[in-house]
Amino acid sequence: MGAAGLCIDAERRVLLVLQGAPADERAWGLPGGGRWPDESLESCCIREVWEETGYRVAVRRELGVKTGSVGGRPFRLHFFEVGVEGGEAAVHDPDGFIQQVAWCSAAEVGRLPFTFPEDREWVLRRLQARGNGGAPAAHPGAGGKLVRDRIPEIMARHGQTALFEVATPADMPRLLLGKVREEAAEVAASGGSVEEIADLLEALDALARALGVDGEAIRRQRREKFGRNGGFGRGLVLLA
DSSP, rough: OOOEEEEOOSSSEEEOOOOOTTOOOEEOSEEEEOOOOOOOHHHHHHHHHHHHHHHEEEEEEEEEEEEETTEEEOOOEEEEEEEEEOOOSOOOOTOOOEEEEEEOHHHHHHHHHHSSHHHHHHHHHHHHHHHHEEEEEEEETTOOOOTTTHHHHHHHHHHHHHHEEOOOTTTTTHHHHHHHHHHHHHHHHHOHHHHHHHHHHHHHHHHHHHTTTTTTHHHHHHHHHHHOOOOSSOOOOOOO
16 A cells, blocks of 8 residues: 655646666656555655655645556555645655656656556646646546445455546535435335445435535434424325
8 A cells, every 4th residue: 555646836747756776667657655554645645755756745635546456466556636845856765766856747748658657647637637727627536436435445455456536525415416316226226125225325424424414404304304294104105
């Protein structure tokens, strides 16, 4: 498990490092690496960025998670948006794996060889978002599926390849409304299985939290509506 930092400056350049042992073929990537025991992912990101680039950064928020396997070893890498707070370009990498530090434009990123080619496309999307005044080029989660929090951990344990984006709090109500519709359809399709009902209730609870709705307010509203209109226990069906 590890962390990497995405740092984009005011000139819309991203901070990258050239990686590889002196005798090996080298490629570019985001500064990052493995987490120490008892180290938080955020602390890992800050340390790795300083070791590999010489810049001291602050973590702003988590952007995404990547899982997969390299050399038969499963991994989980968390991406964080970071901002420079001090320092200057320098390499303090104790492993001697970092050969160069550079601020790169989108055009340069498009030409550079990356250790992981999929990272290049992810970085380019983020640079495009910054070019739109910080607004995403597309809705977070577009073309994807909202999943439970521990799915990256489970997939990483089995070395399965996946890329997850972390939605902003502002996008969560929209994503969760879609999840509620998805889970309600699965409840109906399953004929009302316990597992699908549990998924629907989890999505509804998450939606309430994302909207800032207090659980007691929901329970109070249920009691009031039950008192006025009753429940659904009698099986009454309106025909006309």
